[in-house]
Amino acid sequence: MKYVIGVDLGTSAVKILLVDQLGSVVQEVSKSYSLIQEKTGYSEQAPQDWVDQTVAGLSDLVQSFNGNVVDIEGISFSGQMHGLVLLDEHQEPLRHAILWNDTRTTEQCKQIYEAVGEERLLDITKNPALEGFTLPKILWVKQNEPHIYEKAASFVLPKDYVRLKLTGALHMEYSDAAGTLMLDVANKAWSSEVCEQLDIDVDLCPPLVASHAEVGTLTPEMAKATGLSVDTKVFAGGADNACGAIGSGILEEGKSLCSIGTSGVVLSYEENNDKDFGGKVHYFNHGEESAYYTMGVTLSAGYSLTWFKEVFAKEESFDELVADVHTVSPGSDGLLFTPYLVGERTPHADANIRASFIGMDSSHERKHFVRAVLEGITFSLHESIEIFRESGKTIDSIISIGGGAKNEDWLQMQADIFNAEVVKLTSEQGPGMGAAMLAAYGCGWFESLQDCSKAFVKQAKTYQPNPDRVERYQALFDVYKQVYAQTQAMNEQLVPFRK
Numbered sequence: 001m002k003y004v005i006g007v008d009l010g011t012s013a014v015k016i017l018l019v020d021q022l023g024s025v026v027q028e029v030s031k032s033y034s035l036i037q038e039k040t041g042y043s044e045q046a047p048q049d050w051v052d053q054t055v056a057g058l059s060d061l062v063q064s065f066n067g068n069v070v071d072i073e074g075i076s077f078s079g080q081m082h083g084l085v086l087l088d089e090h091q092e093p094l095r096h097a098i099l100w101n102d103t104r105t106t107e108q109c110k111q112i113y114e115a116v117g118e119e120r121l122l123d124i125t126k127n128p129a130l131e132g133f134t135l136p137k138i139l140w141v142k143q144n145e146p147h148i149y150e151k152a153a154s155f156v157l158p159k160d161y162v163r164l165k166l167t168g169a170l171h172m173e174y175s176d177a178a179g180t181l182m183l184d185v186a187n188k189a190w191s192s193e194v195c196e197q198l199d200i201d202v203d204l205c206p207p208l209v210a211s212h213a214e215v216g217t218l219t220p221e222m223a224k225a226t227g228l229s230v231d232t233k234v235f236a237g238g239a240d241n242a243c244g245a246i247g248s249g250i251l252e253e254g255k256s257l258c259s260i261g262t263s264g265v266v267l268s269y270e271e272n273n274d275k276d277f278g279g280k281v282h283y284f285n286h287g288e289e290s291a292y293y294t295m296g297v298t299l300s301a302g303y304s305l306t307w308f309k310e311v312f313a314k315e316e317s318f319d320e321l322v323a324d325v326h327t328v329s330p331g332s333d334g335l336l337f338t339p340y341l342v343g344e345r346t347p348h349a350d351a352n353i354r355a356s357f358i359g360m361d362s363s364h365e366r367k368h369f370v371r372a373v374l375e376g377i378t379f380s381l382h383e384s385i386e387i388f389r390e391s392g393k394t395i396d397s398i399i400s401i402g403g404g405a406k407n408e409d410w411l412q413m414q415a416d417i418f419n420a421e422v423v424k425l426t427s428e429q430g431p432g433m434g435a436a437m438l439a440a441y442g443c444g445w446f447e448s449l450q451d452c453s454k455a456f457v458k459q460a461k462t463y464q465p466n467p468d469r470v471e472r473y474q475a476l477f478d479v480y481k482q483v484y485a486q487t488q489a490m491n492e493q494l495v496p497f498r499k
C-alpha cells in the first residue's frame, strides 16, 4: 500500500493526515500554536512555530507508522490564506507573519483604491481591497517599518514558508496567490500594474506554480528531522479554502461548502472567471487547474467559540462546553450573539465593528450563551448563503467541514438555519484531505482530481432541515441582521477606548 501526507497549516494548529491509496485516513496528528495579539486589530504568528510544529507532527506520525516509510510517496500542503511572511535575501523571516484576521490596514486599503482605482482593482484581482489580504500588509510594513521593508527580498504565504523550509525551494501557487490582491486572477500572472501603482517591486513576488505541481523533495536535514524519506515528492498545495473544496469534492458547478475553522467560510464552485459579484464575495483561483470559487468569510467563526471557552471555561474541552446546548431551545430563549470579535468581512467589511450579546435575561445560564455563540456564528455564515442565493445560485445541500463539524448539534443547527441539507464527511479535515488529494493526483495515482475525489471523498451522515425550526430561525435571522446597523456607530465611538 502507498500513502500520501496532507498538511493543513491552520490558524489554531497544524493538522497532518496520512492517507492511503483507498482514501482512508490511517493516521492523524495535530500540533497547536498560539496567536500573538499585541493590540486590538493585530494578529500575528511566528513562522518558526509553524515549521517546528509541522516537523514535530510529521516526526510523531512517522514514529507511529507501522509500514515502510518509502511507501509514503508524496506530501502536499494546505494553509491559512493571506498571511504575510516577509523574507530577507537568505529566505529568513524579517518579522512575525501578519495574519488574515489582522485588520490594522484600513488606511492602506484606501491607498490601494486611490492608486489603482476601485473598478480597475476589481477587473484585475476580482476582489476589493480588504484589510485581511496580503497587499495592504506589505504596504503597512513599507510605511511603518521601513527598516524592515528595505531588507525584503521576497514574500510568501504561511504554507509556502513551511514548504520552503522543508525543500529549500521558493514558490507560491495560484490559489493562495489569488488572496494577495496582486495576482491577475484571470490571467494567472502577477500584476505588474498593481505593483507599479503602489511602488512595490514585482520581483518580491515568488515564482508561481500549479497546486499539484511537484516542486522538489525534502532536504536531507528535514528528511532526518521528520523520519521521512529524502525521496518523498513535495507538491505545492493550495489555500486552505481551495484545499477544503478539493477535499470535499467541490469540483463542479452547483456544489457548496461550509467550513467552520478559526474563520468561517461559505464557498461555491465557479467554472468561469467572468461572473460579477461586485466584490461582495471573494473570487479566487481554485486548486483545480482553470477553475475558480467564490466565498463569503466570517472572521471569527470557530474563534468565537474558542474565545468564549478561553475566557469562561478554560479547563473544559470543546465537547464538554457544547454538551448541553441541545437542552436550550432554538433562539437561546431570546439571546443573540454577533461574532464580530475582530471585525468582519462578509457581508460587512468593517474593521471596527465588534461583537454583541443582545437580550441577556436573568433566566439565562451559561449554556444559553454557548448556544447563542453557535447560532450567531451560523447566522453570520447564513448571510453569505443569502448573497449566493440572491445571485441566483441554488443551495439546497452543503458539505460541512472544519472543527465546527465535529459537533452533531451544530451540524443540525446549520441545516435548520441554512434551510438546506447538511452533509458530514468521514473526515472533517477537508483542507488536509484536499492537500493529500493534490499529492495523490501529483503522484499520478489518478487521471484527475475528480477521479481522486470519487475514490477519496466519503459521506458519513446527512442532516435535514426541520420545518418548524427553519421558520423560527428565519424570524430570528431578521432580528440578527439588524444588530450590525444598530451597533455600528456605537462601535466607532468605542475605538479610542480599545487596547
Ligand SMILES: Nc1ncnc2c1ncn2[C@@H]1O[C@H](COP(=O)(O)OP(=O)(O)O)[C@@H](O)[C@H]1O
Pocket (backbone or CB within 6 Å): 009, 010, 011, 012, 013, 260, 261, 262, 263, 301, 302, 303, 304, 305, 306, 318, 319, 322, 402, 403, 404, 405, 406, 407, 410
Ligand atoms: N468538539 C468540538 N465541537 C465544536 N466545535 C469544535 C470542536 N472542536 C473544535 N471546534 C471548533 O473548531 C475550531 C478549530 O477548527 P479548525 O478547523 O481546526 O481550525 P483552523 O484550521 O483555523 O486551525 C475551534 O475554533 C472550535 O471553535
Ligand SMILES: O=C(CO)[C@@H](O)[C@H](O)COP(=O)(O)O
Pocket (backbone or CB within 6 Å): 010, 011, 012, 079, 080, 081, 082, 100, 101, 132, 179, 240, 241, 261, 262, 263, 264, 265, 282, 297
Ligand atoms: O482569510 C481567510 C479566507 O479568505 C481564512 O479562511 C483563512 O484562510 C484562515 O482559515 P482557517 O484557519 O479558519 O481555516
